[in-house]
Amino acid sequence: MQTSADDLQIQTQSQLGEINDALESGTFKQVRRMLNGLQPAEIAHLIESSPPPSRRVLWRLVDNEGEVLQELSDEVQAQFLRRMDAAEVAEVTEGLDTDDVADILQQLPDRVIREVLAAMSARDRLRVESVLSYDEETAGGMMNTDTITVRPRLTLDVVLRYLRRHDEIPASTDNLIVVNRKDQFVGLLPLSKLLTSPPTITVREIMVTDIDPIDADLADNEVANLFERNDWVSAPVVDKDGKLLGRITIDDVVDVIREDADHSLMSLAGLDEEEDTFAPVSLATPRRAIWLGINLITAIVAAAVIGTFQETIEKVVALAVLMPIVASMGGVAGNQTLTVVIRGIALGQIGRNNIGWLLSREFWISVINGLLMALAMGIMVALWLNDMNIALIIGAAMIINLLVAALAGTLIPITLKSLSIDPALAGGVVLTTVTDVVGFFAFLGLATYFYS
């Protein structure tokens, strides 16, 4: 059976429908059979697509809990782990890849981590500890210890016989790793070369030596960049002395790319990229309240600006009607610039060498579009209110606010970045405050000057 377009989306929803029906009528057996016929990642997707009450039931019906657990996002993982004791965690995670076990353990309090490690076999414990000793968001935290290594002096024939002694080769193995006697990285032996070369030559003769191994301290998004630029499937990880520690595979890199790309989107709304779509009210409410509180303060700042012009508004009440337009257009224009710059920073494109060009481009876009919008708005106001003065004032205020929006949209994220503040998280709030304050101030200020 082939998978045809849009099948997957429909499939998820029809599976969810089936599960809901079954859970309501209490026929768990059928759901259990259906669930356990799916890939762990598919089960994880169904669990993440379910509200908390169904989640708990689904979880009890899953057989291979460890595999499913490691496919879940951090936040959902934590929800299930909270109800397990150390022995259960140790049991469930047995047989998982080292990096996945480490990811899961990092959701737990330190005391529980120690208990889980104590419940593991000595060999597994050592491996997991070596990954845990690195930050979760570095190459060391992403790596797996399941490497197959060979020595340079072996002939390919020996390597082939050595491989045949394995029952299986770890997933996503496209290279064997060549190491010296001190276990230091020397080069890579691609399986494709192993398969196309004469069996009598040695590893040294055909190994690839022009690929640098990854330092265990490299940040995960830089690892993703290296994989993307070089089209790697796997890559070796080494410590400061060049000693092989493990390898990173493309499936873990894909997760980093997905999270990195989601980060800007979610942060601009004050949310975390790991945010659970179906987080319960008790979790989601306080998080959102913080964001609303911050924005309440900035809105009050903008209102205070209006407050200083009360007398002018009393004289010409039409100003109150029109002032949100000026603020809103500045916000929209600034937000476009901000989004382009935030993505450019995330992609590593923007820095001191091109910021000048970018700033001047945004300036000229604003000049042209500012004039255009000012003209449109001016004509509309002149016809609507039959008042040329207000038409000129709103036109001028709009041009001023669009220019400020262009500068703010470019400079705010770059300044935040240089202060090591996440531009995606703080950028939107700061920008809107600037465009609101400048919008109200320019429009009402010009009006006050004119009408006083």
Add this chain to the structure above:
Amino acid sequence: MQTSADDLQIQTQSQLGEINDALESGTFKQVRRMLNGLQPAEIAHLIESSPPPSRRVLWRLVDNEGEVLQELSDEVQAQFLRRMDAAEVAEVTEGLDTDDVADILQQLPDRVIREVLAAMSARDRLRVESVLSYDEETAGGMMNTDTITVRPRLTLDVVLRYLRRHDEIPASTDNLIVVNRKDQFVGLLPLSKLLTSPPTITVREIMVTDIDPIDADLADNEVANLFERNDWVSAPVVDKDGKLLGRITIDDVVDVIREDADHSLMSLAGLDEEEDTFAPVSLATPRRAIWLGINLITAIVAAAVIGTFQETIEKVVALAVLMPIVASMGGVAGNQTLTVVIRGIALGQIGRNNIGWLLSREFWISVINGLLMALAMGIMVALWLNDMNIALIIGAAMIINLLVAALAGTLIPITLKSLSIDPALAGGVVLTTVTDVVGFFAFLGLATYFYS
């Protein structure tokens, strides 16, 4: 040499600095040597990180133009292709993967595509035409025709000897594809199994048959889902009759994942995910003008609502000062809900089976946070203006607007999606219009009722 943390970002900027200096002093030779020592993807990244004037110079200094061209984003590709004639395009794209050639050709007008195809060798032309016959955003448009196929009855020993006749195996080959006499897909022979099994057994005995091939019409984001859920490195693509057409590799899937994830971010600001960070003023200005124009209309709608309450504002001018706060808080709350729902839709998590739960959760979050914000704002207004009436009015209006924002943030993207309108592109505009209109209407309406 190992690559350590933050090296890559700094490296890009220092390379750009070097290039700028060299271009200013006219020492192209050095830049050419530096450029051509880099990977094609690194050169593409430098070009995309440069403003248009430096881009043109860099492009002239690049030796392997085809490789670099296919790493560039669609929009930047198009900028260079516009200056080439059909013969040049055919020359530059020679030797590239079929899917990459097809991607590049799709940037060109139909007339030029025909000319380029005519300039190709018959074999290349047939291959590219087979990919071009599928939409760019389907499995058929992503696939490559460089498959290695074997028959089920062969012994592994024969397969190994057959492989040794190849100079090299295509990149990211983790499986050989098993086909029957009619070239129909039968199964996969993982290289890992080929390497660990005795040479005397046949392909049929160890081939994997429980993986479904991908239908050529499957949408590219569904292909990405399949790769992510199954941790594939490559997968076979077949036509309606099960005939093998080619295969998709993980490096092309990573591009789709990156673009898909960028899509929501950029669309919410009215931008395209392929938007060139350094697009010239002449390209960027008209695009942004359209978005500003749409938002100008919605801002005027909101202003018109205020306009109907002019008399009330004339009586109590403090209303004009406070009204943007109510509208703005509705916008912020609605935007959080909208972002969570848009991402949930993009990930395929949200549908008819869980929308009810989601709606009720958002409702309760809004009730709680609405009361909280209303209380904070009410107390502040009571103290600031010493006016309990306005304090009560603004509190009530804020609760109303936060509730409407929760409903709108959930229902707008789902409704747009069911109408086949991109929720990420249209959602933000519609939402802000709703929260502005409701915010002004609730606050000024309640005030009018109270003060008249």
